[in-house]
Amino acid sequence: MDEITEIYNKLGGIISEDDFRKKVEEKVEQMSGLCDVKTAAMLVAHDLGVTDTAKEVIKIKDINPEIGNVNFVAKVVSVFDVREFNRNDGTIGKVGNLMVADDTGSIRLTLWDERADLIKNGNIEVGDCMEISGYAKDGYSGTEVNIGRYGVINTTDQNIEVRLDSQKISEIRDGMGDINVSGKLLDISDVRTFQKKDGSQGRVGNILIGDETGKIRVTLWDEKVDSTKEMKLDDTIEIINGYARTNNFSQQVEIQIGNHGVLRKTDAEVEYRENFTPIADIIPGESYSIEGSVSGLGELREFDRDDGTTNMVSNIYVSDDTGRIRIALWGDHALLVDELDIDTPIQIIDAYSKAGFNDEIELSAGNRTRITIM
């Protein structure tokens, strides 16, 4: 590639290469031979608003808002939908986002208007390697790079090695952003709808994922709940660009996936093994999984809640080598009592412990509990 083409490629196609070369020749003449062709090309680029053709190419980990204009190469790891919005001057703006990564990390790109069209028209896909020139600023979840009219995003033949800093579940803390994590899909909740503060209807759903270090609840907002449609239990999934918040009710840290996050299936291998607690070790106020055999069966009962709705409950007992405990089965779980026999091997996963009837400790198996009859 000659040096004029090299500089031309940083212009993102704002003019044709022929026109660019013509302008470079004119510039050389204009300068009466005072500058070489490369310098002339850079001056023309500058005239066209691209000011940083001479700047060095940097790595993603070194990008921060203080640098301003940045040039780098990266591989596209996720593509988000383009949204249109109304500008104050009455024109319609377009904005789209990409997550890109190199061997030092990942960063979010925001593409505006005609650059956003590259996403909309399907010209940019996951796995594409890109030359990027834009400007870094502080965004919604850390530094992001904006690519507007004079920004550049071109495919390149270079193959870029990617390292997505992947966290282990046990390392996730309240307040973290840009979380990438993989796990086994352990549970998928029903989708709930709710009224947002602005009056519109929101949707929310949860999944539970686990890796070799633990498990964590994931909350999916609005259209992100649809990501689970193609998934089934035991699939390995990955989360890109999630953020962590402590749940006000449970006081447990959860991963949230909003507009900028991705949840998808992956081929990665993830090990998950459920951790079963000996019945004798159970104390009130925690979530537990136990493994044992049925040692008592109660009756199925319907009851009315204070709010007028009805629900079902049944009680069973489960024993292991260390003790025996009562389990309250709520809702659909209650029907299990008719399928169980004494000595049936059983696993009760994620049931909540509390002091129950006669102040004896018991487990509540509610809608977040999974029960496996072995």
Added chain:
DNA sequence: CCCCCCCC
């Protein structure tokens, strides 16, 4: 931004 551990 939601769920909210409920029975006898």
